[in-house]
Amino acid sequence: MITRSNFTLSRCSLNTATIKHANLAQAVDAAAAAGYGAVGLWRDRVQEVGTEEAGRIVREAGLEVSSLCRGGFFTGSDAEHARAAVDDNRRAIDEAAAIGACELILVVGGLPANPKPGMSAALDTGQPERDLRAARDRVGQRLAELVPYARERGVRLVLEPMHPIFCADRGVVSTLGQALDIAAPFSAHEVGVVVDTYHVWWDPRLAESIARAGAEGRLAAYQVGDWVLPLKEDTLNSRGYVGDGYIDFATITSWVRDAGYTGAVETEIFNVDIWARPFGEVAERVAADYATRVLPYLG
């Protein structure tokens, strides 16, 4: 049995995506009952009740909001998609400010689909756009459009490098070093980066990139989830509990600690089987894994 106290779990955060089928009140209840210090929220669960009520639910449970997921998906190449993406991200920034999340995590989007809505048949090649450098350049352009808006509302935009398995369709930012390069034109208070072990564990330059993120003051969030095999056909939802897979949490957590990170550790697991379990059971398991496999290395 693991002995826990609020102190033990004070930095432990339950990302609500880990118990995807819980509404906000259920998720907050599960986290509070298991002794967590914080929750990481997804916009859909916040929107269901509205930002004011969402903020109240979290505060009254004595929890912090460690982050809001997610903005982004703004790599579209045409003006119509770009405009819609910027508008949606402004709404996400508003929501983050309203619930007291000082950080909005951005999954930037993949290569734009083609054909696009409204595209003429003459222009429709029936194939995806393939100019990866152009899509990556657009990430910086969209950030430049969003940063002033976010700054005024006290929200930091946080780039999430994603595992290269998602480069084509979800996130063209593939390494932490690349995220830091894209963030470089902005101040550390404006654009940060998140380390999610699932996405970056394989990176040969991970140690130096985490140290760089710390030195630049951009290490905004630390998320944990494990790489388990075999991958399921639905690869997006094929992550495992911390400790069930191949990731060396002791080492990566030590690097995060040595980079000066003192914030919450969010467990974010996309897994259909875990989603099917009772919320409280999942919250207990996640807390136990955190206490044994992450906390000892967090300093």
Next chain:
Amino acid sequence: MITRSNFTLSRCSLNTATIKHANLAQAVDAAAAAGYGAVGLWRDRVQEVGTEEAGRIVREAGLEVSSLCRGGFFTGSDAEHARAAVDDNRRAIDEAAAIGACELILVVGGLPANPKPGMSAALDTGQPERDLRAARDRVGQRLAELVPYARERGVRLVLEPMHPIFCADRGVVSTLGQALDIAAPFSAHEVGVVVDTYHVWWDPRLAESIARAGAEGRLAAYQVGDWVLPLKEDTLNSRGYVGDGYIDFATITSWVRDAGYTGAVETEIFNVDIWARPFGEVAERVAADYATRVLPYLG
């Protein structure tokens, strides 16, 4: 219709894994009939007929051997596995020399499985080893053991960086830059690298790493295959024909050309549906894709 000549396809090579169910004679027949200049061979198809006969089959068809796949899988952490892996790689080097392949491609292996054969129950944690840096360090150690043997037989060892989706179980070398770092202690004639578009297309540093490989004289092979979605549950065998997916072959091929590469371009596609098609049909399709999507950018 694409007009072809032997000149057009002189650098075009059919990796036999693309028509996995063909034996060596069938694969060579299909490649020769479609006008290819070379074939990339897998050891199993060579071993079935023996190296002497394999060499004769390829030569009499007027083809070159662009490479032999594959050695490697030498990241095991215990002495028994290390010894067995070195022995097997020496046999692969012998086979490469015997069939006139001057290059042996190495898929280095993933994190070692645990439990290991013969491990006592007391030591068996039932979990994989997770020390990724140690596994990566062992790649360099095994190379140091194998390079003298390969050099004496005129065979260059070629490191294959693999997509991070395979880091846990097949290849801990995840980027071209990392492969070049591991190759650095050896001469360019001893250890080279292969660029396989499927594995490296997402890498934000790909342009500079290809240029570096060229400048160092280590760019030993260029393999093409496309990233298609959705991934199949059997992710290893979920690759697509060149042009069917997200990869920008014009750009990557231009980088390979500008790096001074003048060798064969092997199409290597692992895909169960393609394996089920007639060999000649696949060979024709691959040649057509090469002629339209790769050759124009090859210089």
